[in-house]
Amino acid sequence: MAGKLSPIQQATMASFRNDFPVLSKTMNGKPVAFLDTGSSAQKPRAVIDAMKAAMDTEYANIHRGLYQFSQVTTAKFEAVRAKVADFIGAVSEKEIIFTRNATEGINLVAQSWGRANLKAGDEVIISGMEHHANIVPWQLLRDQIGIVIKVIPVLQDGRLDLESLEKLLSSKTKLVSFVHVSNALGTINPVSTIIKSVSAYNRNIRILVDGSQAVVHGAVNVSALGADWYVFTGHKLYGPTGIGVLYGRYELLQSMPPYQGGGDMIERVTFEKTTYKDAPARFEAGTPAIVEVLGLGAAIDYVAAIGMDNIAVREQELLAYGLEQLSGVPGLTLYGPAENRAGIISFTADWGHPSDIAMVLDQCGVAVRSGHHCCQPLMDQFGIDATIRASFGLYTNEADIDQLVQGIKKARDLLGE
Template structure:
């Protein structure tokens, strides 16, 4: 995924045809889907992979020696291998789970809860999603640890000087988003993790908004834990992975108990399976992960560098167009930014904007975006968010801008 790969010609019109839902009309208007930061749309190859599993291979994994059981297990574990290659990590360091929220809770309850104590501290950033805030609050309440917050500047960039000043000896863990789901800010996680590692601080990176949009090399980032969510990267809902350093996985106790995560169970004690399987209790979302494996194949065939370049073009064009509309306020103009634009129109509530845009066929998200502290920072209850993906078009940006101009006049 080098720069030469980023210049590979791609037929984006043909790519768009792979997504059935994008052919829909909404309220009699062509659908303009600008909510991919919420959930990504699914190409036919992913839909077909899930359908094929249920039609032809449906069985539980790791429990049966019959043909269907073997086929299901092989396909499920193949998805783990695809995800490992996608992230540039080892497959035996990937815990298959329901997504980033579960992954971070796993770290909170299995790594942090047994280790933190009164006087310890956790550092988070002002731009974190609730999934990277609330679990740490729950752990802090139970252990007596405290939480410190690193601020952002007026552009939405993380204040690195402030962040590093917080990394004092009592800090045991740092949680940071790779990409902000509200501002689009791309944080320099490799540098941040390097500084934390110098101080002996464990790092948890929320990669939910990075994995769908840019090439990833988790090994090079140098974090201790990295979490992603499958449904944001063209895969099915209820899928995701936690990557963790092997020494952490080996030292962490199981989070959930039940089938598959054991070697032997007796009433006087249980011998647990090796990681990552000791964290994968119960029947997993088999079809979902097979679909996620297909999504990884699909994204990799396009090339993540190509996807990132396409989305940056859409972001630049949309930002330029919105800047030409009176009364539009954009939140977040970081130096490095993903294809997310949070905005408001003067005098209009975010929910009203989103509702009226929907009547024009334009789907944007309105609300706090699971980032209440960030809303409080900007002094607003909510924003609208237009988030772009590689299957969007410049014509859709034009349609969005035209709809926004129309809605703005209605609200004036």
């Protein structure tokens, strides 16, 4: 993610902020500095309008009605599947399953592929910087069928200890599942390198990548990465809540049994026996999140028009600025690697607890996340219970970071000795 934006590109990036109605609001009487995009991004007008239009115009359930509204909505819904495939470099739209969120995508793989293919004693390797969404589904499976979970350690500088990964691999390893970009540290993991070394050890080991924080920070090509599955969640990509994506290699998806049963995923039902549709329909039981899928499509159009590479470069500029400004505040410890890092800065202060600081920041109009970021094992490793996390989006600017730094200084005056 190298490069620099020209002054014109910078001005254009700055203008996109106006597309987000929430950012012109105040919080506690102050202009809002929204630095919690890693948790959930704000929505551009294009997404809000697309969702409203989906309900205002020819709304109907999909895949069922022979009337015009249903046919048109079905076509728009399926067009988003193709758009998502294109956005992440999948070979075909048949490799795209719509889920509720990233969490559901990982649970789907664990319960469908995992239950069908793993047995007691088989090993699943995850990493020490996983979100709970990529820990707990494997623990549920462990409790159900007795798999063994192994963990790639995290180095003190916030990178994965990849030498240890080689030692963890064994003849029992069936899956390696890890995060592309850490939501708590910002670390961009070397996905291709990891996949290559796992495949060199044994090409039958399957790979799942949690791309929830990665698809928002730069261009992703799942085919080039070589992942078997890749998950992400719509609400962090400037789209609505309630919609996520599970990409899977098609022949792998075809080999997996359904995860949930119900309408729209069957070919024929009798009381004796049911046959299922091919992937991806087999994994989309019941009425899907129609309006949300159309909103996700609008979000992808929006970021694609800006250019994921431009978003990545702008974020790197902000990251450098943020790290520099925060390094100047006494008593802060910053977590995360010096290089290969997305627009996420996690820190603690030796003069105040993250939640107390976050409450002062709230009064200053600054929205950050404080807590364990659904990464309790990672917090344990650093011997802390929480950090403050400032996370950037395409609309973030230097003034937001200045407001954060001013707020932290105010918190220090209030809370510090």
